[in-house]
Amino acid sequence: MASGTYRADVCVAGGGLIGLSVAWRAAALGLSVVVADPSPGSGATHAAAGMLAPVSEVTYTEEPLLRLGMASLARWPAFAAELSAESGMDVDHRSDGTLAVAFGADDVTALGELADFMDKLRLPVERLTGRECRRAEPMLAPSVRGGILAAGDAWVDPRRVVAALLAAAGRRGVTLVPARVTGVTTEGGAARGVRLEGGGTVHADHVVLAAGAWSGALEGLPPGVLPPVRPVKGQIMRLRGAPGFLGHCVRGVVHGSSAYLVPRGDGEVVLGASQEEMGFDTRVTAGGLYELLRDARELVPGITELEVVDTFAGLRPGTPDNLPVIGPTSLPGLMLATGHHRGGVLLAPLTAEHVAGELAGGRPEGDPPVAAICSPMRFAGRAAHPYP
Amino acid sequence: MASGTYRADVCVAGGGLIGLSVAWRAAALGLSVVVADPSPGSGATHAAAGMLAPVSEVTYTEEPLLRLGMASLARWPAFAAELSAESGMDVDHRSDGTLAVAFGADDVTALGELADFMDKLRLPVERLTGRECRRAEPMLAPSVRGGILAAGDAWVDPRRVVAALLAAAGRRGVTLVPARVTGVTTEGGAARGVRLEGGGTVHADHVVLAAGAWSGALEGLPPGVLPPVRPVKGQIMRLRGAPGFLGHCVRGVVHGSSAYLVPRGDGEVVLGASQEEMGFDTRVTAGGLYELLRDARELVPGITELEVVDTFAGLRPGTPDNLPVIGPTSLPGLMLATGHHRGGVLLAPLTAEHVAGELAGGRPEGDPPVAAICSPMRFAGRAAHPYP
Numbered sequence: 088m089a090s091g092t093y094r095a096d097v098c099v100a101g102g103g104l105i106g107l108s109v110a111w112r113a114a115a116l117g118l119s120v121v122v123a124d125p126s127p128g129s130g131a132t133h134a135a136a137g138m139l140a141p142v143s144e145v146t147y148t149e150e151p152l153l154r155l156g157m158a159s160l161a162r163w164p165a166f167a168a169e170l171s172a173e174s175g176m177d178v179d180h181r182s183d184g185t186l187a188v189a190f191g192a193d194d195v196t197a198l199g200e201l202a203d204f205m206d207k208l209r210l211p212v213e214r215l216t217g218r219e220c221r222r223a224e225p226m227l228a229p230s231v232r233g234g235i236l237a238a239g240d241a242w243v244d245p246r247r248v249v250a251a252l253l254a255a256a257g258r259r260g261v262t263l264v265p266a267r268v269t270g271v272t273t274e275g276g277a278a279r280g281v282r283l284e285g286g287g288t289v290h291a292d293h294v295v296l297a298a299g300a301w302s303g304a305l306e307g308l309p310p311g312v313l314p315p316v317r318p319v320k321g322q323i324m325r326l327r328g329a330p331g332f333l334g335h336c337v338r339g340v341v342h343g344s345s346a347y348l349v350p351r352g353d354g355e356v357v358l359g360a361s362q363e364e365m366g367f368d369t370r371v372t373a374g375g376l377y378e379l380l381r382d383a384r385e386l387v388p389g390i391t392e393l394e395v396v397d398t399f400a401g402l403r404p405g406t407p408d409n410l411p412v413i414g415p416t417s418l419p420g421l422m423l424a425t426g427h428h429r430g431g432v433l434l435a436p437l438t439a440e441h442v443a444g445e446l447a448g449g450r451p452e453g454d455p456p457v458a459a460i461c462s463p464m465r466f467a468g469r470a471a472h473p474y475p
Numbered sequence: 476m477a478s479g480t481y482r483a484d485v486c487v488a489g490g491g492l493i494g495l496s497v498a499w500r501a502a503a504l505g506l507s508v509v510v511a512d513p514s515p516g517s518g519a520t521h522a523a524a525g526m527l528a529p530v531s532e533v534t535y536t537e538e539p540l541l542r543l544g545m546a547s548l549a550r551w552p553a554f555a556a557e558l559s560a561e562s563g564m565d566v567d568h569r570s571d572g573t574l575a576v577a578f579g580a581d582d583v584t585a586l587g588e589l590a591d592f593m594d595k596l597r598l599p600v601e602r603l604t605g606r607e608c609r610r611a612e613p614m615l616a617p618s619v620r621g622g623i624l625a626a627g628d629a630w631v632d633p634r635r636v637v638a639a640l641l642a643a644a645g646r647r648g649v650t651l652v653p654a655r656v657t658g659v660t661t662e663g664g665a666a667r668g669v670r671l672e673g674g675g676t677v678h679a680d681h682v683v684l685a686a687g688a689w690s691g692a693l694e695g696l697p698p699g700v701l702p703p704v705r706p707v708k709g710q711i712m713r714l715r716g717a718p719g720f721l722g723h724c725v726r727g728v729v730h731g732s733s734a735y736l737v738p739r740g741d742g743e744v745v746l747g748a749s750q751e752e753m754g755f756d757t758r759v760t761a762g763g764l765y766e767l768l769r770d771a772r773e774l775v776p777g778i779t780e781l782e783v784v785d786t787f788a789g790l791r792p793g794t795p796d797n798l799p800v801i802g803p804t805s806l807p808g809l810m811l812a813t814g815h816h817r818g819g820v821l822l823a824p825l826t827a828e829h830v831a832g833e834l835a836g837g838r839p840e841g842d843p844p845v846a847a848i849c850s851p852m853r854f855a856g857r858a859a860h861p862y863p
Contacts, residue, residue, distance in 0.1 A: 324761075326761055370782040371782060371783045372779065372780060372781060372783060373712075373714055373746075373768055373771075373778045373779050373780075373782075373783055374772075374779025374780060375779075376764060376768060376783060377765070377768040377769065377772060377779060380761055380764060380765040380768065381765065381769070383761075384762075390761045390762075391760065391761050391762025391765060392760060392762060394758040395759045395760060395761055395764060398783065
């Protein structure tokens with residue numbers, strides 16, 4: 088709750104990984120920034136595994152999304168380095184590669200096609216037999232038939248990234264207001280700030296809506312302005328392993344769904360993640376945990392001995408075309424930075440760079456053309472997803 | 476931590492369901508009582524499902540244990556009623572019966588034999604076809620082949636029982652000292668109190684050791700006095716269901732191990748429980764949760780939609796002959812009330828009655844002969860289980 092009145096160049100509604108990244112980069116360009124969020128980093132970010140894997144994370148025929156992912160992946164090393172330097176915090180940025188494994192002949196074929204595609208993109212990839220897979224990752228199930236090693240795949244710990252962003256943004260003078268944004272205030276046909284739960288207000292020249300799955304829920308806006316994001320539920324589980332329990336990120340298709348195990352530097356292993364169309368439901372369910380454990384156990388049987396540290400369910404902001412929604416809306420002063428679905432962590436540096444550039448008055452147009460691919464205008468006239 | 480000095484007729488070391496029951500009953504007989512425990516009810520009690528089912532809970536060929544269980548079961552209604560009256564708290568004492576189901580022919584046969592045995596004991600039991608099972612419990616899996624309905628089976632919520640015991644014991648003047656007992660003090664060859672972690676002491680004419688799996692761990696005692704209890708790990712999971720999700724306790728043998736679902740009055744469903752010989756390990760593990768979910772799901776597929784509220788691992792105090800250890804030791808002034816393994820909740824009224832009777836100077840000898848069956852002396856000379 089916040090009943091005060093704040094004034095800034097930019098107000099960011101939503102303090103997840105995207106909103107905080109935008110705030111940090113905008114502040115670095117000299118803008119004064121307020122971020123409003125009752126509980127920063129507690130939504131989709133808290134449930135994210137943090138994979139930076141543009142090829143294996145998306146259906147690799149999705150050309151525009153792949154281009155965005157590759158461009159943002161290229162920005163991650165500098166983004167992480169600068170973030171660590173400014174915050175004094177380590178974000179567990181690892182680039183030990185992903186071992187994607189197959190159990191059946193069909194899956195072996197599919198991985199082979201993915202490897203061919205990665206060759207075309209000049210991404211490092213190695214085709215492995217089952218035995219070679221187990222040599223690379225001794226904890227793998229004996230039934231693994233083959234796999235590919237994507238040596239360039241990297242990942243971060245999103246919870247650490249949020250902590251670092253909060254610290255770095257704070258050092259850049261960003262103000263964090265612990266309140267939910269309930270609506271956008273307009274004046275003369277332009278956004279001029281936001282209303283906060285509890286009665287407070289933020290006056291700002293620019294409002295950036297980065298509220299993830301809840302981005303369709305603001306009051307006070309003309310029809311067609313809010314993005315048609317929908318919540319896509321993901322349940323994850325964190326296990327406590329010894330450092331080195333896994334040497335790579337391990338992925339595989341089990342029971343028809345994609346399962347992964349992401350190791351952290353401290354030995355923690357993240358099991359992910361369900362994809363459920365359940366509306367605004369963040370319950371951790373018996374079935375969700377069962378499937379995570381069943382699938383991860385088939386990939387790496389030895390996880391059964393590991394302690395369960397945490398379970399969590401978050402809501403990814405999905406869009407009708409699976410692409411994020413980034414940039415100005417038809418309402419002057421209102422920008423969007425949402426709809427990143429499974430790619431929020433990967434796409435944060437590119438999103439933040441683009442939005443901060445626009446806020447600072449630039450017309451960032453590079454390769455890929457973020458403004459063209461991600462424009463909120465493509466959904467103009469489409470109704471926002473109903474709020475719960 | 477407690478650095479004070481306390482004085483009472485009786486000091487109970489351990490505030491689980493057994494220790495608190497003994498304290499409450501001893502206080503009701505006019506004795507002054509101190510219970511020492513840093514965290515009452517947080518051990519095996521916290522992991523217990525609370526079944527009051529002497530026949531199905533034990534291997535039903537174990538005649539002495541069965542007699543104890545039947546005798547204590549008969550005491551539960553009055554125990555619960557008095558406890559509720561004195562504490563003002565409801566312990567969710569339910570007697571809706573257990574539906575034990577079978578998937579294969581062997582299991583059907585085994586359940587038939589159990590039903591025959593229950594007939595002999597004049598316990599109410601009904602033999603059901605698979606269809607009749609599903610009529611009695613619509614959430615049951617379609618693959619259930621048959622089962623038996625033990626209509627007399629009852630259960631309580633052990634966490635509520637602990638809360639009620641704390642309240643009732645408090646009203647009876649029992650003092651709770653939030654410290655771990657580290658050793659027993661002796662004088663002239665008799666127990667005269669306990670030492671507490673943090674430097675405190677309790678002076679008492681009688682010491683009752685009710686420390687569950689940790690009962691073998693006290694300092695200052697002659698060899699052969701401490702009981703040979705060992706920790707038997709049990710992992711449980713609590714789910715949030717709607718009231719009426721299940722009408723009965725549901726049990727079954729799945730993948731060779733016994734699984735059960737125990738419904739509470741508020742709709743909560745407890746899934747239990749593993750039996751693991753893992754020493755003093757209370758980690759909730761991926762494998763433990765996986766097996767709970769897998770087995771419960773085969774009995775009642777609909778649990779997958781329920782929210783996971785809680786997971787927990789506790790340590791049951793096991794003994795070499797699977798019988799509890801209740802009564803005086805070779806050290807005058809020291810009594811034991813431990814080793815209840817899977818039967819602590821069921822056996823609490825009988826244990827408390829017996830121990831309190833002895834403490835009050837009686838020589839309780841009834842049917843069954845608790846003193847003869849459960850005497851700690853049967854293990855005299857046997858080394859206690861090593862402390863972690």
